Amino acid sequence: MLDISPSNARVLLKVMNWDHDRLFLEYSDDPVGISKKAGIDINATQMVSGRKGKGECLICLEDSEEITTLTCGHGYCPVCWKKYLEIQIKEKSTNITCPGLNCGKIIDLFIVSQLCGDKDLIDRFNETLIESYVDDNPFVKWCPAPNCKYAIVLSDFKKEHNESVTCLCNHFFCFRCSEIAHEPSFCKQYSSWKIKNSGGDEALNEKFISTISKKCPYCKKPIEKTGGCNHMHCANCGFHFCWQCMGKFGIGPMGDNSGYSNHVCNAYAKEDSKQLSDTEDWERFRWYAERYNNHQKSKELEAKLLDRVVRVRTNLQEQHCVSWTGSQFFLDGIYQLLAARTILMGSYVFGYFRPIDCPHIHKELFEHRQRQLEQHTELLSNCLEIEDTTQIHLKKSEFLNKTRLVENSYKSLIDVANNAFVETNK
Numbered sequence: 250m251l252d253i254s255p256s257n258a259r260v261l262l263k264v265m266n267w268d269h270d271r272l273f274l275e276y277s278d279d280p281v282g283i284s285k286k287a288g289i290d291i292n293a294t295q296m297v298s299g300r301k302g303k304g305e306c307l308i309c310l311e312d313s314e315e316i317t318t319l320t321c322g323h324g325y326c327p328v329c330w331k332k333y334l335e336i337q338i339k340e341k342s343t344n345i346t347c348p349g350l351n352c353g354k355i356i357d358l359f360i361v362s363q364l365c366g367d368k369d370l371i372d373r374f375n376e377t378l379i380e381s382y383v384d385d386n387p388f389v390k391w392c393p394a395p396n397c398k399y400a401i402v403l404s405d406f407k408k409e410h411n412e413s414v415t416c417l418c419n420h421f422f423c424f425r426c427s428e429i430a431h432e433p434s435f436c437k438q439y440s441s442w443k444i445k446n447s448g449g450d451e452a453l454n455e456k457f458i459s460t461i462s463k464k465c466p467y468c469k470k471p472i473e474k475t476g477g478c479n480h481m482h483c484a485n486c487g488f489h490f491c492w493q494c495m496g497k498f499g500i501g502p503m504g505d506n507s508g509y510s511n512h513v514c515n516a517y518a519k520e521d522s523k524q525l526s527d528t529e530d531w532e533r534f535r536w537y538a539e540r541y542n543n544h545q546k547s548k549e550l551e552a553k554l555l556d557r558v559v560r561v562r563t564n565l566q567e568q569h570c571v572s573w574t575g576s577q578f579f580l581d582g583i584y585q586l587l588a589a590r591t592i593l594m595g596s597y598v599f600g601y602f603r604p605i606d607c608p609h610i611h612k613e614l615f616e617h618r619q620r621q622l623e624q625h626t627e628l629l630s631n632c633l634e635i636e637d638t639t640q641i642h643l644k645k646s647e648f649l650n651k652t653r654l655v656e657n658s659y660k661s662l663i664d665v666a667n668n669a670f671v672e673t674n675k
């Protein structure tokens with residue numbers, strides 16, 4: 250792109266905050282000025298090794314046959330160079346400058362590796378450079394999962410959007426704040442939420458316990474939740490109800506399956522008043538927190554489905570001659586389900602912090618799509634709980650269909666929030 254050595258380009262890019270376009274424009278305009286500002290000498294870019302010859306070392310003041318002189322005119326003996334570079338590399342310096350008094354000349358990377366002559370040190374230096382590349386570059390992030398060594402490069406990072414990414418290790422996290430993915434809520438909202446949701450409030454703890462164990466609303470027998478799906482069927486009386494709101498599905502006394510598509514419970518009932526008292530706000534928060542915690546619990550339970558993957562796929566291969574890639578849909582389904590739970594969690598954070606009087610956030614649209622996502626998610630969850638391999642084999646297109654519906658509906662939910670993000674951050 251530009252006629253400069255790679256190591257100089259790196260220094261320049263760093264000065265420009267890794268903005269390639271800006272570097273290109275400014276460098277084309279005034280190459281000498283930009284380079285001076287960055288502490289590099291563009292005329293010397295071709296002279297990679299510096300000048301070697303007889304002279305006096307400016308550090309130890311001894312005469313030597315092998316003084317290496319930089320283009321700034323400062324030269325040192327091999328012993329002093331080595332000592333100096335060793336200290337710089339150990340201090341993890343990425344832009345090593347000439348040791349001359351008040352001389353800010355940056356030493357070219359090639360010269361550094363030639364002068365220091367120690368393989369371990371050079372390796373260490375390169376490691377530091379890679380680390381700093383990731384740390385300084387807004388388009389590159391380390392995966393925050395413990396023990397994961399991957400870095401993620403995001404080619405089109407939209408400054409005005411949320412960005413959640415999935416690492417090769419499958420960790421799903423926020424590219425901005427490195428917390429677990431919290432879309433559609435924004436980083437600030439999520440960090441406030443975390444503080445609020447971790448408080449030692451008695452009532453909240455009680456509510457959290459209730460994400461695992463509740464009483465059947467019809468026969469009052471205790472029910473423990475073992476799967477992620479929030480469609481509940483009481484084993485004792487057959488009552489069919491929603492774990493989130495404990496409301497019954499359908500129209501019959503037992504509630505039947507067909508009623509689910511009409512079931513709406515994701516909007517907080519008392520939302521209208523703009524000025525909430527502390528108690529009212531706390532009530533409201535607890536309502537959102539319960540929905541959030543329920544989805545979190547479902548996600549934990551559904552993550553256990555991953556334990557089944559190898560067995561299911563092996564069975565599909567052995568009993569139904571499905572190729573390994575042909576059974577990928579089962580794994581994809583689980584990952585999309587887990588992503589959907591994460592996004593549903595984030596959607597209640599967003600819902601709680603959504604400014605009530607902001608005209609850019611279409612509450613009804615958001616809640617409509619949130620409800621659609623909840624519906625598709627529960628249906629997919631239900632589907633993935635099937636254990637019988639023959640059933641899974643027969644229902645492959647249903648799996649694929651439900652997975653796609655989940656993916657589409659969380660994308661369109663995120664869209665609503667991203668529009669609000671653009672509007673509220675103008």
Ligand SMILES: [Zn+2]
Nearest residue numbers: 306309326329
């Ligand atoms: Zn010396």
Ligand SMILES: [Zn+2]
Nearest residue numbers: 323347349352
């Ligand atoms: Zn110098």
Ligand SMILES: [Zn+2]
Nearest residue numbers: 392397416418
């Ligand atoms: Zn990772």
Ligand SMILES: [Zn+2]
Nearest residue numbers: 423425426436
């Ligand atoms: Zn974030």
Ligand SMILES: [Zn+2]
Nearest residue numbers: 465468483486
């Ligand atoms: Zn019951």
Ligand SMILES: [Zn+2]
Nearest residue numbers: 480481489506
């Ligand atoms: Zn059901």
Ligand SMILES: [Zn+2]
Nearest residue numbers: 491493494514
């Ligand atoms: Zn409900």
